[in-house]
Amino acid sequence: MGLGMQKRWLLLVPVLFVAHIAANFALLKAPHTSTALEMQVALPRFVQVAMSGGDRYLAANLASFRALLVSTERMQADNFAIQGKVQRDAAWLNPAHEDNYYIAAAILPWNDELDAGQYVLKQAITARKFDWQPIFYYAFNIYHFEGNPAKAAVELLNARSVVTSENDRMAIENIAARWLEKGFEPKAAMQVVDIMARQAKPGQFKEYLKTRVDRLRVLLSLQEAAAMYISKKGRPAKNFEELRAAGLISVLPVDPFGFGYVMNQAGEPVLLNSAPKVKK
Structure with missing residues (x-):
């Protein structure tokens, strides 16, 4: 290992030590119950990055991995709030993370964490210019959970410029037309x-x-x-x-x-x- 690399590792050690201490304090403060152990604490973003060796994308992967493995059938409201925070962090660290937005769309809005789910999807919409699915999920949440079909239709029509399949484009326009009838x-x-x-x-x-x-x-x-x-x-x-x-x-x-x-x-x-x- 070269001298420069050794110096970088020496500088990183105190950061990792502080991150480790902060993580342990956070875990000690978390309620200790027998359910939903996967989502009892959300670490600060700088701690997540530090524990990932300064790699924000690795930190995003680890946060998404936590959300992927969580056993939602055993979770309560507080646990879903923590999952929302974890997935918000993952979206901030890596807005283009596909698994993160997909999990957020499938779980968070249905468990009273609509704002967190919409934040994750909005980040994905901005970062994934080639992907129409985050737009669809974002618009559906406006329609279903916010009860605003007119606004949902306007958001959904943004997907027309992204889809490459004519069938997908027609399906999107069909849904938007139905929502427009209800909301405008x-x-x-x-x-x-x-x-x-x-x-x-x-x-x-x-x-x-x-x-x-x-x-x-x-x-x-x-x-x-x-x-x-x-x-x-x-x-x-x-x-x-x-x-x-x-x-x-x-x-x-x-x-x-x-x-x-x-x-x-x-x-x-x-x-x-x-x-x-x-x-x-």
Whole structure:
């Protein structure tokens, strides 16, 4: 070993010693229970790097390895909070780590650690310009856990510039179109889906998107008629027949997808996104 290398190791020894002491103190403070031993403590980032010989990527690998091996069926809320911290650290140390973002998407949001999961996915989106999956998981969490389909659709459409498969691109646009119907005002949703239809290649999928535009156009006209009914009558319409009787629509609405439109309790027309159940 050369003199320069020896000096570097001599300088590293005190750092490793301090890291070792800090790690032991952290472990002593951690609650000692018989469950979820894998996730009882999260070490400071500088300690993780120091214990990995100064290699931040190795530190990220070790943190991700901990998350990969954890037995989640035995974990409690505090343990999941620690796992969220561990995976945040791994994402900070190596934002492009594939295993880390995949594990975070599969575990953290489903165990009340949505912020940690979204942080990991956001880091992966920034670092992995070639990978559309972190975008999908990030958007899905907004849709499912935050309950914001409009925002989720906008985020999901960012994946279109990343996918290389035409089938994947069509699947993403299909999901986004469905989310837009749920989350945007019909006019805004119709405009976005119309742009998607114009950009799509000629074929069945282009026609499918056009049909979604037509569906939203009918919904928009129904909502405008319902608002006029309230303005005239001072109360919401109970059904579409009342709108027709008042001369606000000429025919009862027909959904091009066959599911239908209904009046909600506030007298506002909304979409049905599944076939109505048949009463036995």
